[in-house]
Amino acid sequence: MTEPTGAAQRRGLFKAGDRVQLADTRGRLNTIVLETGKVFHSHRGWFGHDELIGHPEGSVVATSAGRRYVAMRPLLADFVLSMPRGAAVVYPKDAGQIVAMADVYPGARVIEAGLGSGALAMSLLRAVGDQGRLVSVERREDFAAIARANVEGWFGGPHPAWDVRVGELSGIVQQTAPGDFDRMVLDLLDPWEQVAAAHRALAPGGVLIAYVATTTQLSRLVETVRADGRFAEPEAWEALVRGWHVEGLAVRPEHRMIGHTGFLVRTRRLADGVQAPERRRRPAPGAYDDQALAWSPEALGERQASDRKIRRVRRSLEQGGGPRDGA
Secondary structure (H helix, E strand, O other), rough: OOOOOOHHHHHOEEEOOEEEEEEOOOOOOOEEOOOOOOEEEEEOOEEEHHHOOOOOOOEEEEOOOOOOOEEOOOOOHHHHHHOOOOOOOHHHHHHHHHHHHHHOOOOOEEEEEEEOHHHHHHHHHHOOOOEEEEEEEEOOOHHHHHHHHHHHHHHHOOOOOOOEEEHHHHHHHHHHOOOOOOEEEEEOHHHHHHHHHHHHHEEEEEEEEEEEEEHHHHHHHHHHEEEEEEOOOOOEEOOEOOEEEEEEEEEEEEEOOOOOOOEEEEEEEOOOOOOOOOOOOOOOOOOOEEEEEEEEOOOOOOOOOOHHHHHHHHHHHHOOOOOOOEE
């Protein structure tokens, strides 16, 4: 499959149907889909889409009032942050860490749970390529529909390596052969509940990587993996991104940065019949009281999208809606 926004396409000329990102002299962005005869309007004038169609990427176009824009096809990170969404997305900085630290390679067999709006699936599909396999599991059918529309909007149609399934991860894993996957990626409220499913799904040496939002989730997942004994010692970390202002001699950190978005936990499946070497220290018995914990989006402080918003986003995608202006 040839990706419409891939390197080969970027070397071509703009054509009708291309998604184009316009950057003004202040760095503000607008995203449009080129249509023959259509006009782009802003508070600083207008220009016709035909002025870009047939021109190379990196062209500059001016509005009727003289405002100049640089026209580029958006990068995947740009698309992810502007696409319609029902669930929160995995930020590009974390998606990049997941692909690299889970060692997702061309041809890999990957299963992810917690498809959300499809942001991470796009990065995983790029990594596994046409000859790989990605099974994306989502509990909510409406989230799956939004994710499917977003992913197909980016790739220009169905991806040959992608299989979307609605249901519970544990049940879907039971329908597959043991050791059928090389990598498992979890973006769930309660990933510790899927440790047994991960052991069944992964081949020996396979990587389990999970994305969690809070320290309580992080702690419980790590200790559950340790107690299971069939995985290597888990590693946990987070990635922080700080931009820099560079203007002549004025070189300093930006005042704002992308701070905490989530934690990542990585471990690897051991061979069958092998137990991980026992650690010298373990948490005291009773460190977790299931009766006292209420694992819910509200308890974890997550802002939930209303059913009304989900229906509106899904309807917009079905009608061909794209990224919001300002992307």
